[in-house]
Amino acid sequence: MTDLASTDAPAAGLSLAETDNGTARLHRNLFIAIAVMLAIAPFVAYPVFVMKVLCFALFALAFNLLLGYGGLLSFGHAAYFGMASYVSAYTAKNWGLTPELAILLGTAVGAGLGLVFGALAIRRQGIYFAMITLALAQMVFFFSLQTPRFTGGEDGIQAVPRGKLFGLVSLADDRALYWLVAAIFMGGLLLIYRVIHSPFGQVCKAIRDNEPRAISLGYRANQYKLMVFVLSATLAGLAGATKAIVFQLASLTDVYWTMSGEVVLMTLVGGLGTVFGPIVGAIVIVAMQNYLATLGAWVTVVQGGIFVLCVLLFREGIVGVISKAIKKPL
Amino acid sequence: MFELLGVPPQALFGQVLLGLINGSFYAILSLGLAVIFGLLNIINFTHGAQYMMGAFVAWMCLNYLGLNYWAALLLAPIIVGATGVAVERLLLKRIAHLDHLYGLLLTFGLALIIQGLFRNQYGSSGLPYAIPPQLTGGQNLGFMFLPNYRAWVIVASLIVCLGTWFLIEKTKLGAYLRAATENPTLTQAFGINVPLLVTLTYGFGVALAAFAGVLAAPIYSVNPNMGGDLIIVVFAVVVIGGMGSIMGAIVTGFSLGLIEGLTKVFYPEGAATVIFVIMVLVLLVKPAGLFGRTA
Numbered sequence A: 001m002t003d004l005a006s007t008d009a010p011a012a013g014l015s016l017a018e019t020d021n022g023t024a025r026l027h028r029n030l031f032i033a034i035a036v037m038l039a040i041a042p043f044v045a046y047p048v049f050v051m052k053v054l055c056f057a058l059f060a061l062a063f064n065l066l067l068g069y070g071g072l073l074s075f076g077h078a079a080y081f082g083m084a085s086y087v088s089a090y091t092a093k094n095w096g097l098t099p100e101l102a103i104l105l106g107t108a109v110g111a112g113l114g115l116v117f118g119a120l121a122i123r124r125q126g127i128y129f130a131m132i133t134l135a136l137a138q139m140v141f142f143f144s145l146q147t148p149r150f151t152g153g154e155d156g157i158q159a160v161p162r163g164k165l166f167g168l169v170s171l172a173d174d175r176a177l178y179w180l181v182a183a184i185f186m187g188g189l190l191l192i193y194r195v196i197h198s199p200f201g202q203v204c205k206a207i208r209d210n211e212p213r214a215i216s217l218g219y220r221a222n223q224y225k226l227m228v229f230v231l232s233a234t235l236a237g238l239a240g241a242t243k244a245i246v247f248q249l250a251s252l253t254d255v256y257w258t259m260s261g262e263v264v265l266m267t268l269v270g271g272l273g274t275v276f277g278p279i280v281g282a283i284v285i286v287a288m289q290n291y292l293a294t295l296g297a298w299v300t301v302v303q304g305g306i307f308v309l310c311v312l313l314f315r316e317g318i319v320g321v322i323s324k325a326i327k328k329p330l
Numbered sequence B: 001m002f003e004l005l006g007v008p009p010q011a012l013f014g015q016v017l018l019g020l021i022n023g024s025f026y027a028i029l030s031l032g033l034a035v036i037f038g039l040l041n042i043i044n045f046t047h048g049a050q051y052m053m054g055a056f057v058a059w060m061c062l063n064y065l066g067l068n069y070w071a072a073l074l075l076a077p078i079i080v081g082a083t084g085v086a087v088e089r090l091l092l093k094r095i096a097h098l099d100h101l102y103g104l105l106l107t108f109g110l111a112l113i114i115q116g117l118f119r120n121q122y123g124s125s126g127l128p129y130a131i132p133p134q135l136t137g138g139q140n141l142g143f144m145f146l147p148n149y150r151a152w153v154i155v156a157s158l159i160v161c162l163g164t165w166f167l168i169e170k171t172k173l174g175a176y177l178r179a180a181t182e183n184p185t186l187t188q189a190f191g192i193n194v195p196l197l198v199t200l201t202y203g204f205g206v207a208l209a210a211f212a213g214v215l216a217a218p219i220y221s222v223n224p225n226m227g228g229d230l231i232i233v234v235f236a237v238v239v240i241g242g243m244g245s246i247m248g249a250i251v252t253g254f255s256l257g258l259i260e261g262l263t264k265v266f267y268p269e270g271a272a273t274v275i276f277v278i279m280v281l282v283l284l285v286k287p288a289g290l291f292g293r294t295a
Helices: A004-008 A015-019 A021-044 A047-070 A078-094 A099-121 A126-146 A174-196 A199-209 A211-216 A221-247 A257-270 A277-295 A298-313 A317-325 B009-040 B047-065 B069-090 B100-122 B148-170 B172-182 B184-189 B194-216 B228-241 B246-266 B274-285
Strands: B138-140 B145-147
Touching (some): A021 A047, A047 A277, A078 A099, A078 A126, A099 A126, A099 A221, A099 B274, A211 A221, A257 A277, A257 A298, B009 B228, B009 B246, B047 B069, B047 B194, B047 B228, B100 B228, B148 B194, B148 B246, B172 B194, B228 B246, B228 B274
């Protein structure tokens, strides 16, 4: 399999520069900038909008971990996102779990689902991998559709209580909830950054770029692939579970294939195989959806158009282009 | 009235028939996907949207031009196939040198555009399309009532599937196609116009999808969303069958439709997911697919 990332992702060509001091300093400064922006965002923007962006950014980061660094295109990430969202909403509403437990439980379900689906999907490669993940996710969608006692069917699970964090701090206020979401997002981002730059991440990139060679060097490629798949599904679950608490809603939209497409789009727009690209992509796409919300099906048309344009003319994505211009991996 | 396995035969055979009809759509669509994948190395995500376009062209022929079903059955594949040729020449050609996953992303975007445009124009509720007068009514076979149109869909699909098989496996043109699938560079060196062959192949695959769309129009109403979910099931069918063999795609398509129909009788809740479950089982037992050549 010739890998997607090897042809385009800037990380492949620039991997030498990653150890260089300038890059490390740049990344540290970027993390500080993100932390500062997170701190002032709720005072300058509508907190719920920022939380939506953060949830989708985390989702896209998780997806990009798999595609950009594992070279595996999953077209079914909505399954982990949506199922975690359902579990988190259901347990918070019907079992009265505190939000952090509901989110953890949702994330765990995302991880479990990722383990099962990942083990199945990595049995095939390339294009088949994408089709299998998509088909498995559609199975989850039909399951959700047919178990209205759990998912609420077409209505979804509505009016999920935000509850009290650790049973102490009420999250009913948007600002209070915002800090939790910001912390989850920052934690997820740092974890992914750490994974990408760990020996594990380096092996994943080696497998992405040349699987037979990595195998010949003694790496068990399938174990690495499965691990990165589970990690990605877990973080996608974390994003979905958090989203359910933020919007107090889990619905069929979250498990439908259009959601899987959206996360691909965010990553593509931001920059495949870049650390910060998915965040930029999520901001662009969520903002666009908000502006175009009144236009109905035109949102779909515009999203499709962006897909086509990105693939034809703009494969590096926004952050990929910047990264190329400053000759440093981002 | 006798019963078969605790189920009234009318219900049983009715669902078997509907299953075979779905199976014929699976067969035609997965056949088109396999032919396109063989030569272009992309999975055509637009296939579902092109199936929907076929149904819409039939509807437009009737309502705007007054052309009947039979004219549409001929015209829709040609018109939609021509749009496919344009798509290949204008878009897919430009990304042919890239990893084939980009082809999946591009055709996915295209599917979103097409579905969105049709939804804007015609809404999501679906438009009725009448069964052609020659094929209304049905036959009483004693154990069941066989609507003529449904019998026609199965026969027409079988003819198209077997015709495609014959074209690819037994004719000179098919030999060129198979040669280009194996080794495009060498085939071109022998003086065969491979880029033209690629374009025509894509157009042909798309025309097959449109043909299925026209067949489906009188059974399911004409709806902008009719292809979206179907294409994912067809992907599962393709994973189960493997894309290596034309006959494999046909056999897998019809059998899975049949199994889905039977599931609807004996365990209705499982009907929507049975094909995905079979896909999981096949992946566990024979990861390359039932008719797959490579692991």
